[in-house]
Amino acid sequence: MNNFEPVIGLEVHIQLNTETKIFCSCPNSFGDEPNTNICPVCVGLPGVLPVFNQRVLDLGIAVSLGLNCRIAKEFIFERKNYFYPDLPKDYQISQYMVPLGSDGFIEINSRKIKIKRVHMEEDAGKLIHTQNGSLVDFNRAGVPLLEIVSEPDIFSAQEAYQYLNELKLTIQYIGASSCDMEKGFLRCDANVSLRRQGDKELGVKVEVKNMNSFKAVRDALSYEIKRQANVLSKGGRIYQETRLWEENKQKTIVMRSKEEAHDYRYFPEPDLVRFFVSDSQIENAEQSLPELPPAKRKKFREFYKLREKDSEVLISNPKAAAFFEQACRNRDDFQNIANWVIGPLQEALNTSSIGFEEAKIKPADLLKIIDMVADGGLNNIAAKNVLAEVVNTGGDISEIVEKKNLRQVSDESSLEEFARQAIEESPKAVKDFYSGKENAIMFLVGVVMRKSKGRANPKIVKGVIERRLKNAQS
Numbered sequence: 001m002n003n004f005e006p007v008i009g010l011e012v013h014i015q016l017n018t019e020t021k022i023f024c025s026c027p028n029s030f031g032d033e034p035n036t037n038i039c040p041v042c043v044g045l046p047g048v049l050p051v052f053n054q055r056v057l058d059l060g061i062a063v064s065l066g067l068n069c070r071i072a073k074e075f076i077f078e079r080k081n082y083f084y085p086d087l088p089k090d091y092q093i094s095q096y097m098v099p100l101g102s103d104g105f106i107e108i109n110s111r112k113i114k115i116k117r118v119h120m121e122e123d124a125g126k127l128i129h130t131q132n133g134s135l136v137d138f139n140r141a142g143v144p145l146l147e148i149v150s151e152p153d154i155f156s157a158q159e160a161y162q163y164l165n166e167l168k169l170t171i172q173y174i175g176a177s178s179c180d181m182e183k184g185f186l187r188c189d190a191n192v193s194l195r196r197q198g199d200k201e202l203g204v205k206v207e208v209k210n211m212n213s214f215k216a217v218r219d220a221l222s223y224e225i226k227r228q229a230n231v232l233s234k235g236g237r238i239y240q241e242t243r244l245w246e247e248n249k250q251k252t253i254v255m256r257s258k259e260e261a262h263d264y265r266y267f268p269e270p271d272l273v274r275f276f277v278s279d280s281q282i283e284n285a286e287q288s289l290p291e292l293p294p295a296k297r298k299k300f301r302e303f304y305k306l307r308e309k310d311s312e313v314l315i316s317n318p319k320a321a322a323f324f325e326q327a328c329r330n331r332d333d334f335q336n337i338a339n340w341v342i343g344p345l346q347e348a349l350n351t352s353s354i355g356f357e358e359a360k361i362k363p364a365d366l367l368k369i370i371d372m373v374a375d376g377g378l379n380n381i382a383a384k385n386v387l388a389e390v391v392n393t394g395g396d397i398s399e400i401v402e403k404k405n406l407r408q409v410s411d412e413s414s415l416e417e418f419a420r421q422a423i424e425e426s427p428k429a430v431k432d433f434y435s436g437k438e439n440a441i442m443f444l445v446g447v448v449m450r451k452s453k454g455r456a457n458p459k460i461v462k463g464v465i466e467r468r469l470k471n472a473q474s
């Protein structure tokens with residue numbers, strides 16, 4: 001194993017979140033009744049003509065620039081010919097000779113992983129296999145895709161995993177796709193070969209398909225690297241083939257060998273014109289790019305001065321990062337705000353199974369809660385209670401606090417009775433306390449917190465109980 005170096009190249013397809021398909025005006029939407037979003041163009045009836053969706057080009061340019069690619073000043077589309085039941089035209093309109101973007105990179109661990117090409121193409125339909133046979137849904141046929149192909153410039157399964165995360169994040173910040181793998185909005189094929197340590201030439205590669213998460217890609221690559229090392233170290237050879245990842249068996253199996261490889265007979269799409277991209281179009285696109293992860297990281301570390309781990313957690317969720325940054329306007333307690341966003345706010349969202357995008361809470365609401373906790377108006381338990389409500393319903397924080405009767409009780413006289421009851425009901429804790437176990441008092445504080453429905457100020461409660469126990473002793 002140690003004698004071999006793995007070499008990996010990734011082919012990633014992302015579905016662009018345009019309103020309409022790439023060559024017709026059918027809606028690009030997910031989960032609709034099968035075969036409702038189709039027209040003669042996207043099912044390839046004779047005599048129809050494709051019309052290129054400008055929005056696909058805009059997003060394609062934005063993603064290419066975000067991945068540091070050079071943009072082609074002119075390009076055409078080509079037909080990739082093959083037969084498959086989900087492909088109504090028997091060809092896919094794609095880009096072959098000249099991709100929209102080329103020679104880019106993604107930086108990971110201070111190393112630039114080279115991206116070979118970014119090209120636009122249309123998606124195929126989807127087969128649905130049932131007990132009574134297979135059905136085909138053409139809603140997805142003609143949905144715009146970007147294919148992003150890396151150079152064989154990734155050297156471990158973990159690095160492939162990091163590359164994918166960074167790629168996804170970049171596309172999410174640009175807003176070109178949700179990259180939701182469960183919905184097939186991001187798909188990844190992994191190519192991997194081994195070579196002897198120090199060799200310049202690449203070994204024979206195997207392509208692995210059928211992974212449904214980034215973790216699965218990493219697992220499949222780790223498996224494949226071990227498998228190939230095993231074969232090679234016994235003097236065997238690797239055959240160029242396509243293998244499938246079997247998630248439940250955690251292994252790859254042969255799908256097809258090189259002899260069955262396709263000849264796609266690419267040729268220029270005669271129904272579409274040659275397209276040109278002007279310098280000003282590229283400049284405009286560059287200027288409209290949002291702040292991308294590398295710049296965000298720098299800002300979160302150097303300006304907000306967040307701990308690295310917290311910075312990563314926030315940046316890994318563009319909506320959370322945006323919420324955090326809005327909350328930080330006109331404030332300087334950045335790390336404190338980050339703690340609240342990552343901690344109690346995220347917990348409240350998790351409990352309600354909602355994301356930042358659906359949450360009703362506004363940054364100003366969180367700040368109000370933070371300030372009420374700081375000045376003693378709310379304790380932490382009550383703050384969580386308010387958060388749980390406001391993420392779902394929104395609304396005025398002060399009103400919620402009054403309505404739910406959550407304002408923290410800090411005056412001692414109101415807490416005396418709770419403290420008395422707690423001591424009376426907990427003889428064991430009292431005995432422990434007198435026998436020197438100072439911590440037993442926290443049990444009693446807990447009882448008061450429960451009795452006050454979380455409203456008591458725990459610091460004051462502790463003082464009251466302590467005084468009562470000491471007085472009773474003397």
Ligand code: ADP
Nearest residue numbers: 007008009010150151152191192193202203205
């Ligand atoms: P193909 O024509 O078989 O699709 P490409 O040259 O287009 O091959 O490469 C497809 C993907 O495979 C790219 O991501 C590329 O980086 C990767 N790749 C190519 N050769 C190798 C190799 N020997 N080992 C690992 N990955 C490779």
Ligand code: MG
Nearest residue numbers: 011149189207
């Ligand atoms: Mg390929």
Ligand code: ZN
Nearest residue numbers: 024026039042
């Ligand atoms: Zn259509």
